[in-house]
Amino acid sequence: MTTEVLVIVALNALACAVVTGALGLLALRMMKRSSFVVQLMLVALAAIVSVVGGMSAVATQMYVSPHDLGVFYSVAAVAGLVSLVMAAILGRTLVRDSRHLRSAAERLGRGEAVATADDAVAPRHSTTEFSDLAGELAATGARLAESRARERRVEESRRELIAWISHDLRTPLAGIRAMAEALEDGMVEDPARYYPRMRDQVDRLSGMVDDLFELSRIHSGTLRLALEPVALYDLISDTVAGFGPVAQAKSLDLRFAGETGLTVLADPRELSRVVGNLVMNAIQHSPSGSPITVSVSERGDGGALISVEDAAGGIPEQDIARVFEAGWRASEPRSPGGAGLGLAIVQGIVAAHQGEVVVQNVPNGCRFDVLLPRRAVAV
Incomplete structure (x- = not known):
């Protein structure tokens, strides 16, 4: 076959392909709202017509015999029919997968769980891409469920915080009001006795306001x-010396143990508040x-470990995960004191130092460990 003939064949095939492709694109545009199966079959039909049309045009110019041309059309018809059936099957499979994914997206929007690939009820997808997309939807559903659970816990904690703060503020305010009314009505024989009590109540209110302000600074960054x-x-x-009189009033043995030559890079005021809150929490609940x-030691990685251990009976295992939530209080005697802000403030301050605070039960009590980062040096 000469070069000229090859060029003619190629031009004929190209012309047929361009015309058929243009008509196919126009048909797809007109049928853009039709089923994906129909569109896929239309693409397959366009490919078949393009091939058959090009071959027919070339065969006509090459004067192929009618018998051979009939054989060619028969083969093309069978191949085209099989191609259309395969396109229909593939289209239905892809439509089924898309329906499964749409159903998963709808469940995701309603907040329901999405089946993962490991679940027995999970549908099997025809392509890796659909399987990956289904897996990502399931993972997104799990993350959203976790986020919603966390949001519910935060909302519950917020309501508890407001309830406890309202209660704790009302108590000293009621006491101050009662003493002020008694003084105003002249019903007190020794007014001087009321002044220290009123000052104590004001100090208590001031402490709660300071805790709220500190917590707001932590949460707002x-x-x-x-x-x-x-x-x-x-x-x-x-800190131990400052809380000594409070501990002695309850006959508690408050002591310091551990290394004495450890220095860390920290905010002394905030770190003192951390230790003070933990010590006060232990004092409030210790028999x-x-x-x-209260002990301090150097960690293996060079950081510092501050521990406060008591013998107050420990914390119920189901409550350990919530002791650092603002405003949360357990029904057990062993719950954070005050308005439930002390331990939340501890966690926030330690996190600001890029450290971590954890709690665990020990025999007859519990221990709070403050782990500060690798900034500790021996002096």
Whole structure:
């Protein structure tokens, strides 16, 4: 076959393909709202017509015999029919997969669980792409479910916080009001006795307001640390000494143990508040005569570990995961004191130092561990 003949054959095939492709695109545009199966069959039909049309045009110019041309049309018809059937089957399979994915998306929108590939009831998809998309939908559903659960916990915690704060604010306010009315009516024989009580109630209110302000700074990200080298022994011993009279009033054995030459880069005021909140939490829930041990040690990675251990009977296992939630209180005697803000503030301050605070039960009590990052050095 000469070059000229090849060029003629190619031009004829190209002309037929262009015409058929243009007509096929026009038909697809007109049928854009029809079923995916119909559109896929139309694409297959366009390909068949393009091939058959090109071959017919070339065969006519090459004067192929009618018998041979009839054989060609027969073969083309059978091949075209099989191609259309395969296109229909593939289209139905893809439509089925898309319906499964749409159903999964609808369940996702309603907040229902989406079946994963490991579930027995999960549909089997025809292509890797659809399987990957279904897996991503299932993973997204799991993340959304976790997010909704977390949101519900936060909302419950917020309601509990408001309820407890309202209760705790009402108590000292009622006391101050009652004492003020008694003084105003002249019903008190010794007014001087009321002044310290009123000051104590005001101090209590001021402490709760300070806790709320501190917690709001933590949650809003406006807590700014003034970092400087802090000798942990000095900081903890001062805190232990400050809470000594409170511990002695309950006959508690509050003591310091551990290393004495450890220094960390931290905010001394905020870190002192962390230790103070943990010690006060232990004092509030420890029975009379029990020990409270505050210790500090250097971790294997060079960081610092501050521990506060008591003998207050421990925390129920189902409550351990919630002790750091703001406003949460357990029904057991061993629950955070005050308005339930102390431990939430501890967690926020430690997180601002890029550290971590954890709690675990020990024999006869529990231990809070403050893990500070690798900034500790021996001096």
